[in-house]
Every structure is written in C-alpha cells, then in structure tokens.
Amino acid sequence: MRKQDISNIKHLLATPKRIVIVPHKNPDGDAIGSSLGLYLYLVKLNHEVSIIAPNDYPDFLKWMPQERIIIKYESQRELSNSLIENSELIFTLDFNALHRTGEMETPLQNSKGIKIMIDHHQQPDGYARFMYSDIRMSSTCEMVYNFIGDLGESKLIDKDIATCLYTGIMTDTGSFRFPSTSSKTHIVISDLLEKGANNAEIHNAIYDTNSPERLQLLGCALRNLKVLPHLKTAYIMLSQEELNNFNFKKGDTEGFVNYGLSIENIIFAAIFIEHKQEGIIKISFRSKGNFSVNEFARAHFNGGGHTNAAGGKSDLNLKDTVDKFITILPSYKNALNL
Numbered sequence: 001m002r003k004q005d006i007s008n009i010k011h012l013l014a015t016p017k018r019i020v021i022v023p024h025k026n027p028d029g030d031a032i033g034s035s036l037g038l039y040l041y042l043v044k045l046n047h048e049v050s051i052i053a054p055n056d057y058p059d060f061l062k063w064m065p066q067e068r069i070i071i072k073y074e075s076q077r078e079l080s081n082s083l084i085e086n087s088e089l090i091f092t093l094d095f096n097a098l099h100r101t102g103e104m105e106t107p108l109q110n111s112k113g114i115k116i117m118i119d120h121h122q123q124p125d126g127y128a129r130f131m132y133s134d135i136r137m138s139s140t141c142e143m144v145y146n147f148i149g150d151l152g153e154s155k156l157i158d159k160d161i162a163t164c165l166y167t168g169i170m171t172d173t174g175s176f177r178f179p180s181t182s183s184k185t186h187i188v189i190s191d192l193l194e195k196g197a198n199n200a201e202i203h204n205a206i207y208d209t210n211s212p213e214r215l216q217l218l219g220c221a222l223r224n225l226k227v228l229p230h231l232k233t234a235y236i237m238l239s240q241e242e243l244n245n246f247n248f249k250k251g252d253t254e255g256f257v258n259y260g261l262s263i264e265n266i267i268f269a270a271i272f273i274e275h276k277q278e279g280i281i282k283i284s285f286r287s288k289g290n291f292s293v294n295e296f297a298r299a300h301f302n303g304g305g306h307t308n309a310a311g312g313k314s315d316l317n318l319k320d321t322v323d324k325f326i327t328i329l330p331s332y333k334n335a336l337n338l
C-alpha cells in the first residue's frame with residue numbers, strides 16, 4: 001500500500017471507530033479468512049467491528065476463530081443496513097466492484113463510511129477512498145498480513161489471526177501450488193506458522209471433512225466430464241436434479257473444476273452448475289499458462305476474476321449455456337495456442 005495511504009489510515013485508526021468489513025457474495029476461504037483476520041486485529045485496537053457477508057458460506061469454513069460473529073445480509077437486513085449506514089470505515093475484502101456484494105451494493109454505495117479496498121483481482125472499480133489492489137498477490141489474506149505489517153503492528157498477529165490468514169492463503173493458492181504463490185508468500189506462511197497457525201489441522205478442517213454424498217456428487221461430475229482435445233478444453237455440467245440426488249450443500253462443488261485441468265494437455269477447464277432457485281447457471285473457469293479466463297468470463301459470461309481462475313453466470317438454461325460455450329471456443333484457437 002502507498003506510504004501516504006498507510007499514514008492516513010493509521011491516523012483514522014488512532015481513535016476507536018465504527019467499522020464494517022465486507023467480503024464478496026458466496027465467500028470463499030480467502031474472503032472469510034481475510035475478513036476474520038482483519039476483524040481480530042481491529043478488535044485488538046478497540047474498534048467496534050462487524051463483518052457482514054452478503055450470504056452464507058460452506059460448512060467447511062465454520063470452524064474458524066470467531067466465525068460466529070459474521071452477520072449474513074440475506075437473513076439480517078435491518079441490522080446490516082443500520083451498521084452499514086452508521087459505519088465510519090468500510091473495508092471491502094477480496095473483491096473490487098461493489099456489485100460483487102449482490103444486494104449490499106446500494107447500501108454500501110449510499111454509506112458515508114470511508115471505503116478501503118484490499119484485493120487481488122484484475123481491473124478494480126474506483127469506489128474506494130483507499131485502494132490496496134495488487135493482482136500479483138496470492139490472496140487477500142497475504143495482503144491483510146502486509147497491511148498489518150505496513151501499519152507496524154505485526155506483533156499483534158496472534159495464533160487466531162495467523163490461523164485465519166493461513167487458511168485463505170492456503171485455499172487461494174491451491175495449497176501453495178498456483179503460479180501466484182511467490183517466495184514472499186512462503187515467507188508470510190513461515191511467519192504465520194511461527195505465530196501458531198497449525199498447518200495440518202487447518203488443512204484437515206478445510207479438505208478432510210467430506211460427506212459421502214459430496215464424494216458421490218464428485219463421481220457424478222467426473223462421469224459428466226467432456227473433453228475437447230482439439231481445443232485443449234474440458235468441461236463438466238451438473239444439473240439441479242443431480243445436485244438434489246446427492247443432497248447438495250453449499251460448497252460441495254468447490255474444486256471440482258480443477259479435475260478437468262489435471263488431464264494431460266488440457267489448459268482450459270469449466271464447470272456449469274444449474275441453480276434453479278436463483279434461475280442462473282453458475283460457471284467456474286480455470287486455465288494454465290497465459291490463457292486469461294478473466295477476459296473470457298468478462299467477455300461472454302458476465303463475470304471476471306484472475307488470469308487462471310474466474311467465475312461467471314448465465315441466464316440461459318444449462319444446455320444452451322454449454323452450447324454457447326462450445327460455439328465460442330473455436331474463436332479462441334490462437335489464445336489456446338492451437
């Protein structure tokens with residue numbers, strides 16, 4: 001973060017403030033980890049802090065320190081609106097466009113709270129007074145670690161804060177294997193372990209709490225996998241009926257899209273998941289190398305994200321969405337290095 005911004009924020013944080021922390025809709029490990037890590041830090045400075053998530057998140061994130069204090073906008077609107085309206089500072093974490101908070105967009109826009117963005121996605125919007133935006137960062141959690149360090153207060157990072165930040169770095173880097181993992185990321189991780197984060201316990205809590213139904217749903221997804229070798233692409237479709245058959249719960253499909261990328265010579269993978277209630281198909285894109293799924297998702301599926309991981313949605317039905325995808329693909333022959 002810029003020196004001038006840090007010194008201005010330090011000044012703002014010098015006296016107790018009413019603060020709201022907001023992660024993006026459908027928050028993941030990095031969104032929840034960074035929100036809780038920052039929350040625990042700000043509480044130590046005697047601020048009055050709330051975390052308001054737009055909606056619920058998977059059970060595998062519900063063990064995190066102080067997770068229970070997170071307010072969900074979708075079920076606690078009145079309380080949320082009043083906290084947002086009366087806030088003096090608003091931290092927006094792990095997203096860079098207010099529409100990524102769904103229905104919170106308008107109350108956030110209308111609030112006089114000073115907005116501080118901490119985020120690592122591409123093409124940030126300009127809604128924040130202070131922006132710490134860096135697409136080279138592995139995760140927002142790594143940035144929250146840097147932010148606390150820039151404020152000169154690394155010593156306040158205790159075991160709980162370290163646990164939250166470790167979790168988000170681990171989930172956003174695919175357990176430290178994605179290209180976004182830098183030597184600096186490992187130095188941060190080393191310090192978080194030093195401060196008490198337990199890597200084995202955290203990994204277990206996130207990844208080894210499968211239900212049998214989730215594994216059976218994975219089996220179904222893998223049976224549905226289609227490979228287009230001439231386009232170096234693989235994709236999966238999951239209908240609402242298939243989700244219902246395996247008692248789908250939020251988070252159950254997390255990571256499924258990566259299986260397509262594990263096939264030899266495949267550099268582009270997608271998963272299309274039908275959500276009948278919302279009336280949309282939710283799409284995840286992943287790639288290897290230079291092929292930008294951020295650009296692809298923005299251009300065709302009302303989404304965005306990073307070069308190698310992005311998401312989007314479609315109002316068409318499942319079959320038409322996939323047909324659209326297959327029709328577009330050949331125009332990306334060059335980008336896919338074919």
Ligand code: 5GP
Nearest residue numbers: 284285302303304305306309310311312313
């Ligand atoms: P996932 O596929 O795991 O939902 O998301 C992959 C990445 O793309 C994440 O960094 C996520 O924040 C971003 N992303 C997912 N869905 C959307 C979307 O609809 N719009 C934008 N702008 N980014 C998204």
Ligand code: MN
Nearest residue numbers: 030094140172
């Ligand atoms: Mn992230």
